[in-house]
Amino acid sequence: EADASRYRVIKTKNNILVSLRNEVKNILLITIGVFSAGFGFKGFLLTNKFIDGGATGISLLVSALTEIPIYYLIPLINLPFIIMGHKTVGINFAVKTALAIGGLALVLANVNFPNVTNDNILVAVFGGFFLGAGIGLSIRGGAVIDGTEVLALYLSKKLGTTIGDVIIIINVMIFSAAAYFLGVEIALYSMITYLSVSKT
Numbered sequence: 202e203a204d205a206s207r208y209r210v211i212k213t214k215n216n217i218l219v220s221l222r223n224e225v226k227n228i229l230l231i232t233i234g235v236f237s238a239g240f241g242f243k244g245f246l247l248t249n250k251f252i253d254g255g256a257t258g259i260s261l262l263v264s265a266l267t268e269i270p271i272y273y274l275i276p277l278i279n280l281p282f283i284i285m286g287h288k289t290v291g292i293n294f295a296v297k298t299a300l301a302i303g304g305l306a307l308v309l310a311n312v313n314f315p316n317v318t319n320d321n322i323l324v325a326v327f328g329g330f331f332l333g334a335g336i337g338l339s340i341r342g343g344a345v346i347d348g349t350e351v352l353a354l355y356l357s358k359k360l361g362t363t364i365g366d367v368i369i370i371i372n373v374m375i376f377s378a379a380a381y382f383l384g385v386e387i388a389l390y391s392m393i394t395y396l397s398v399s400k401t
């Protein structure tokens with residue numbers, strides 16, 4: 202009886218340590234992801250008015266049209282997706298996503314990144330690379346910094362389509378709006394940005 206009790210205590214401690222180690226790793230991944238995305242935004246995309254797909258793209262498009270700072274728009278536009286994530290995936294995911302998006306907004310508001318280049322191809326490819334790395338690392342940490350994936354998951358369950366199909370439809374609308382408001386050339390470069398984000 203005493204041995205069994207000691208075994209249970211040791212097992213519980215080990216489980217707590219493993220959970221703690223996983224959470225520290227997740228926080229680290231999300232933090233690196235947030236800074237990578239922030240660098241992609243401020244070092245490349247914002248000064249050239251290039252956009253991406255999804256909620257990030259909507260934020261960039263509205264910022265380009267209205268001059269409202271991106272760090273206000275990202276939490277605001279993603280808020281419905283965080284609520285949806287709570288209902289669709291769970292509270293742990295929603296909390297991590299809220300913290301990741303809030304962290305990204307803080308980085309964009311307070312951290313100064315240099316504008317790396319004004320060459321359009323380099324901006325599209327490398328801006329997309331750093332933003333895509335940020336999104337990917339955050340996902341590996343159990344959060345998202347672009348809520349469109351949550352919307353796509355929700356709609357795919359409701360409509361019986363794939364997540365990819367929903368994301369494509371959303372992005373066609375975003376890039377069409379970019380072509381109309383910002384010009385065809387910026388929209389085309391923005392599509393290169395989106396491809397770079399997706400591949401990364």
